[in-house]
Amino acid sequence: MKFFTPEWYRAVQLASLGLNFKSCTAAADPRDGDYDRQYEKWVKDQLSYEKKVSKMTFIDQFPAPDPVSMSFLPATEKDAIKKDYEASVDEFKAMFDGREKYDEERLRAEYRKTAEEETERISALLPEEILSMIPDRRFIGISLLPPKAKKKLDRLAKECDCKVKDTLADYDKYYFGIEESLPPCFTNDGFALHDAAVTGYLCEDDSVTLTLDTEYSYSNISRITLSGVTEVNGDPMGAFWLYDELHTDGDNITLGVLMSKDDRVFTFECTFKKAETEVTLRKI
Numbered sequence: 001m002k003f004f005t006p007e008w009y010r011a012v013q014l015a016s017l018g019l020n021f022k023s024c025t026a027a028a029d030p031r032d033g034d035y036d037r038q039y040e041k042w043v044k045d046q047l048s049y050e051k052k053v054s055k056m057t058f059i060d061q062f063p064a065p066d067p068v069s070m071s072f073l074p075a076t077e078k079d080a081i082k083k084d085y086e087a088s089v090d091e092f093k094a095m096f097d098g099r100e101k102y103d104e105e106r107l108r109a110e111y112r113k114t115a116e117e118e119t120e121r122i123s124a125l126l127p128e129e130i131l132s133m134i135p136d137r138r139f140i141g142i143s144l145l146p147p148k149a150k151k152k153l154d155r156l157a158k159e160c161d162c163k164v165k166d167t168l169a170d171y172d173k174y175y176f177g178i179e180e181s182l183p184p185c186f187t188n189d190g191f192a193l194h195d196a197a198v199t200g201y202l203c204e205d206d207s208v209t210l211t212l213d214t215e216y217s218y219s220n221i222s223r224i225t226l227s228g229v230t231e232v233n234g235d236p237m238g239a240f241w242l243y244d245e246l247h248t249d250g251d252n253i254t255l256g257v258l259m260s261k262d263d264r265v266f267t268f269e270c271t272f273k274k275a276e277t278e279v280t281l282r283k284i
Contacts, residue, residue, distance in 0.1 A: 001256040003171040004243040006265045009258055011160040013125055018157035020143050021150055027139040028146030035138050042142040043111050047104060054102035062092040115141035121263070130156070171245060181248050185221075185277040186255075192218040193241045198259075201237040208232060208270050217241070222280035226255070228273025234259075236268040 026034040065081045073081075100106075119141035123131060126140075133149035134140065145153060179187055193212065196219060200211025208226045212219075230252060239261035247254040254271045 001245060001258065001267045001269065002247070003167055003174075003245050004256070004258045006258070006267070008164070008167055009242065009265050010125065011163045015157050015161040015164050017122065017125070018150075018154040021145045021153065022143060023147045023150040024139065024144035025147060027134065027136065027144050028148070030136045030139075035136055038139065038144060039115070039142055042115075042144075043108060046111060047107060050107055051102055058093065058096045061096060062089075117141075118143075126153070127156070175246065178246070178248055181250070182246055182253065183275040185275055186246060190219050190221060190279070191277075193221065193244065194218070196221075196241040198236045198239050198241065201235065203229075203232055206230075208272070210236065212241070220279045220281055221277045223278040225276045225278075226270055226272040226274070227276075228252075229270060231271040232269070234266060234268035239266075239268070 024038065026038060065078075065085055070078050070081065115138070119137055122140050123137055130149050130152050131137070133146055133152065135146075139145065185191065193214065194217055196217040197213040197215075198210055199213045200209070200223075202209040206227060206229045208229050210224045212222055212224070214221060236257065236259055239259040242258040242260055242265070244255065244257045247256070252271050252273060253275070254269060255275075256267060256269045259266055259268055
């Protein structure tokens, strides 16, 4: 991988962190009870939202197509949208009836777990110079930072955002230079596999087959078969597809994929000669 490396992905995560945190003077020099008070405020804010959602009606959550918002559409598109909604009403009702009821005790337990997990996850991302400014790291889990740490994080996030955008632009420029020499199945709009899950992986002889669950991606590709394989690095089974890049030397093509599994980010790379994809259309 030359562009979308694990280090680059760390910059992706850091680039958005600054927006998630608020400055809190209590986090800079916490006294007895400061964290507990801030934590309870954080919990109550979320409970208020959950309570509001729990009182929403079916129509609030699954509104029928609005004639006004569709007024600019052709009649055929309006009819298609209405038919799709009508065909899905039973599924929507089942989702509405099966939703979890408001349960403060359950939600509080979930929030406690979320705060602990976020503290651990974000602490692993932050550089030591910022972590050293946070006396009580539990504040991280409820999105609060000492003012100086917040200011430092904002600067870091801005730097990372520039790095992320520069890398994306560099790859786009590189990709358009080799696009015509790549297999068509990799260059159409359907090859958008971010968040697809690898549910099957077969590597035998000179071929590699990846089976994909694309429910949470923007693609309908259910299988990729690479033939004339000369080199494979990494085991993608059970991992989620994050970002991919393609390279060619004229005779061979290399597909590199940045993947995540069990909170670990790694790369999968395969060099091959030919590629085929299979598509499974989703049910609406």
